[in-house]
Amino acid sequence: MSVRVRVAPSPTGDPHVGTAYMSLFNLAFARQQGGEFLLRVEDTDRARFRADSEQQVYDMLRWLGLDWDEGPDKGGPRGPYRQSERLETYRPHVEQLIADGHAYLCWCSGARLAEMREDQQKRKLPTGYDRRCVGLDRAARAALPGFSDPPVVRMFVPDDPPLRFHDLVRGEVSAPRPDDQVLLKADGFPTYHLAVVVDDHLMGITHVVRGEEWISSTPKHLLLFDWLGWDRPAFAHMPLLRNIDKSKISKRKNPAARLTWFVEQGYLPEALLNFLGLLGYSLPGEQEIFTFEQMSQSFDWARVNTVGPVFDLDKLAWLNGHYMRELSEPDFAGRTLPFLQGAGLVGDPASPVELAALAAVVPLVQTRVAVLSEVPALVRFLFTPEESFQVESGAVEKALTPANAPVLAAAAEALDGLQDWTGVSVQARIDAALLEGGLGLKRGKAYLPLRAAVCGASISPPLPESMALLGRERTLCRLRAGAALAADRETAERGPGVG
RNA sequence: GUCCCCAUCGUCCAGCGGCCCAGGACUCCACCCUUUCAAGGUGGCUACGCGGGUUCGAAUCCCGUUGGGGGCACCA
Numbered sequence: 001m002s003v004r005v006r007v008a009p010s011p012t013g014d015p016h017v018g019t020a021y022m023s024l025f026n027l028a029f030a031r032q033q034g035g036e037f038l039l040r041v042e043d044t045d046r047a048r049f050r051a052d053s054e055q056q057v058y059d060m061l062r063w064l065g066l067d068w069d070e071g072p073d074k075g076g077p078r079g080p081y082r083q084s085e086r087l088e089t090y091r092p093h094v095e096q097l098i099a100d101g102h103a104y105l106c107w108c109s110g111a112r113l114a115e116m117r118e119d120q121q122k123r124k125l126p127t128g129y130d131r132r133c134v135g136l137d138r139a140a141r142a143a144l145p146g147f148s149d150p151p152v153v154r155m156f157v158p159d160d161p162p163l164r165f166h167d168l169v170r171g172e173v174s175a176p177r178p179d180d181q182v183l184l185k186a187d188g189f190p191t192y193h194l195a196v197v198v199d200d201h202l203m204g205i206t207h208v209v210r211g212e213e214w215i216s217s218t219p220k221h222l223l224l225f226d227w228l229g230w231d232r233p234a235f236a237h238m239p240l241l242r243n244i245d246k247s248k249i250s251k252r253k254n255p256a257a258r259l260t261w262f263v264e265q266g267y268l269p270e271a272l273l274n275f276l277g278l279l280g281y282s283l284p285g286e287q288e289i290f291t292f293e294q295m296s297q298s299f300d301w302a303r304v305n306t307v308g309p310v311f312d313l314d315k316l317a318w319l320n321g322h323y324m325r326e327l328s329e330p331d332f333a334g335r336t337l338p339f340l341q342g343a344g345l346v347g348d349p350a351s352p353v354e355l356a357a358l359a360a361v362v363p364l365v366q367t368r369v370a371v372l373s374e375v376p377a378l379v380r381f382l383f384t385p386e387e388s389f390q391v392e393s394g395a396v397e398k399a400l401t402p403a404n405a406p407v408l409a410a411a412a413e414a415l416d417g418l419q420d421w422t423g424v425s426v427q428a429r430i431d432a433a434l435l436e437g438g439l440g441l442k443r444g445k446a447y448l449p450l451r452a453a454v455c456g457a458s459i460s461p462p463l464p465e466s467m468a469l470l471g472r473e474r475t476l477c478r479l480r481a482g483a484a485l486a487a488d489r490e491t492a493e494r495g496p497g498v499g
Numbered sequence: 500g501u502c503c504c505c506a507u508c509g510u511c512c513a514g515c516g517g518c519c520c521a522g523g524a525c526u527c528c529a530c531c532c533u534u535u536c537a538a539g540g541u542g543g544c545u546a547c548g549c550g551g552g553u554u555c556g557a558a559u560c561c562c563g564u565u566g567g568g569g570g571c572a573c574c575a
Contacts, residue, residue, distance in 0.1 A: 008575090009575090010574080010575050012574080012575075042575065044574090044575080045574055045575065047574080048574065048575085106573090108573095110572095110573070113572085113573085117572090121500075124500070124501095126501075126502095126571095127500090127501080127571060128571080148573095152573050154573095163503095170504075170505095173503085173504080174502095174503075175502080175503060175504090175570090176501085176502040176503055176570070176571075177502080178571090179571080181572095182572080182573050184573085185573040186573055187573075189573085191572090191573070191574085191575085192574075192575050193575095195575095196575095211569095212504065212505090212568085212569065212570095213569055213570070213575090214569095214570090214575095215503065215504065215569075215570075216502075216503055216504085216569070216570040216571070217570070217571095237504085239504095239505085239568095240568075240569070242567095242568080244510090246567060246568065247567095247568075247569095248568075248569070275511095278511060278512070278524090279511070279512090280511090280512090281512085282511090282512050282513065284513095285513095286512075286513055286522080286523050286524080288511090288512080288523080288524055288525095302515095305511095305512080306504075306505060306506090307505060307506070307568095308504095308505075308567090308568065308569090309510085309511060309512090310510060310511075311510095311511095312510045312511060312525070312526085314510075314511095314525055314526055315510070315511060315524075315525045315526080316525095317525090318524085318525055318526085319525090321537090321538085325538075365537090366538090367537055367538040367539090368536060368537045368538075369537080370537095378536090427534085430534095431534095442534090443533095443534050444533090444534055444535075445534090446534080447534040447535070448534085448535075450534090451534075451535060455535095457535090458535065458536090459535055459536045459537090460535065460536075461535095461536085461537095462534070462535085462536095463534060463535080464534085
């Protein structure tokens with residue numbers, strides 16, 4: 001029998017990083033086994049449902065390269081793959097469970113249930129449904145308080161349900177005894193527990209790979225598989241991704257819980273994927289940089305960790321930097337473009353001039369950023385027209401001091417007649433004028449004001465090369481403007497309040 | 500509270516009874532390189548939670564304890 005696995009996100013908001021994590025492991029295993037990976041949308045919670053969420057899940061998973069073989073958008077032999085479209089599929093199985101005495105109707109209202117739980121807690125009794133409705137028909141129950149009309153269907157858990165099962169990553173596991181879980185809600189929608197079991201069986205799922213949070217409800221699923229006379233799938237409960245404080249990763253505490261965040265920040269999908277693979281998993285030989293194919297080929301459940309890993313952005317940043325440095329220059333430029341457009345530095349669509357400038361500056365910044373969103377700040381100097389060019393205030397304070405005005409002027413003068421406008425020549429001229437033999441400055445000291453004037457910041461790509469890209473006229477313009485600004489500050493410092 | 504899961508450097512991993520007075524990576528620190536910032540190179544700090552067993556021998560097995568996490572919904 002061929003391996004079939006699935007990922008089952010519920011469209012309740014921004015796609016969650018956990019969905020990508022589960023998809024990665026499911027897919028890695030499926031590909032290794034030559035099996036299928038399906039995407040099933042679990043939209044049975046109409047209160048939390050969000051219409052745009054499903055498409056976002058598709059987009060994010062595809063962005064990561066985690067494509068599926070069957071799903072709502074591409075169909076397949078075992079569809080539909082959206083649970084809201086399978087309501088009629090669940091019904092007969094519920095009928096059967098009721099007929100077999102494994103499930104029963106329950107008319108208890110939400111208020112009564114809440115009251116019951118409160119009472120149980122106060123009296124330190126075990127929690128769980130008290131079976132108020134067992135053996136009662138509608139009329140009999142309606143005579144009692146806490147009645148609510150469309151009833152739900154609950155499973156009738158026996159005294160000795162199966163609590164132990166084999167887990168691919170944890171070995172023999174035991175879980176708590178379930179209470180009489182609701183299977184069918186009053187609105188006619190199934191709960192997760194009914195839907196997973198029915199769908200996993202009908203869709204031929206052989207391995208249920210999901211988060212550790214599901215361990216405690218697995219006995220409910222075991223019971224259902226058994227009652228319905230179906231083979232149990234194999235289970236693999238993955239560790240949960242954690243926040244810094246070790247709690248289950250959440251959108252509230254961690255921006256990285258939302259997949260869109262990585263796109264916005266300019267992480268590379270290959271880096272994120274590699275990083276996700278590193279969490280809770282290791283390749284033989286301590287190899288840390290690996291592709292999906294490498295992970296998939298050597299995939300082994302025994303190498304999956306049981307410990308919930310903290311989602312460490314530092315390491316992701318390093319990995320991302322690594323992958324960015326591996327990119328060819330045109331590739332890097334292409335990935336950078338949307339960020340420059342977003343920052344308003346480049347038009348949409350980009351002009352040939354802008355694209356040429358981008359191609360030229362890329363070698364200067366590729367090793368200097370951890371994420372793509374950092375690129376605009378570094379190349380702003382090149383894409384800003386002289387009319388709107390401004391030096392950052394911090395750089396003005398630090399570098400455009402009155403004492404540096406002559407340095408800027410000298411640099412402008414030295415470069416004025418230079419014909420061979422290349423980084424090498426520019427540097428030679430500047431050095432001759434400002435270092436030993438000229439003004440006698442150290443290079444670091446000499447370049448500080450020039451950098452501020454030309455690049456507008458105290459951190460920039462290498463200076464002579466930046467000037468070379470900017471061109472002579474623009475460079476001279478900025479040097480002179482910088483010199484004037486620096487000199488002006490002298491006046492300003494001497495003159496406040498004077499005149 | 501209760502049930503369940505888990506436990507090696509700050510973080511992510513290696514280790515699956517002797518090769519480990521514990522190895523790699525990230526972070527951090529120092530140095531080198533250097534026009535800033537990076538990148539790159541070299542070196543360094545830091546861990547088997549604790550207590551009992553088992554064994555000739557334990558990070559590795561068992562028990563307890565402590566700590567962390569998760570579940571206990573007409574949410575998934």
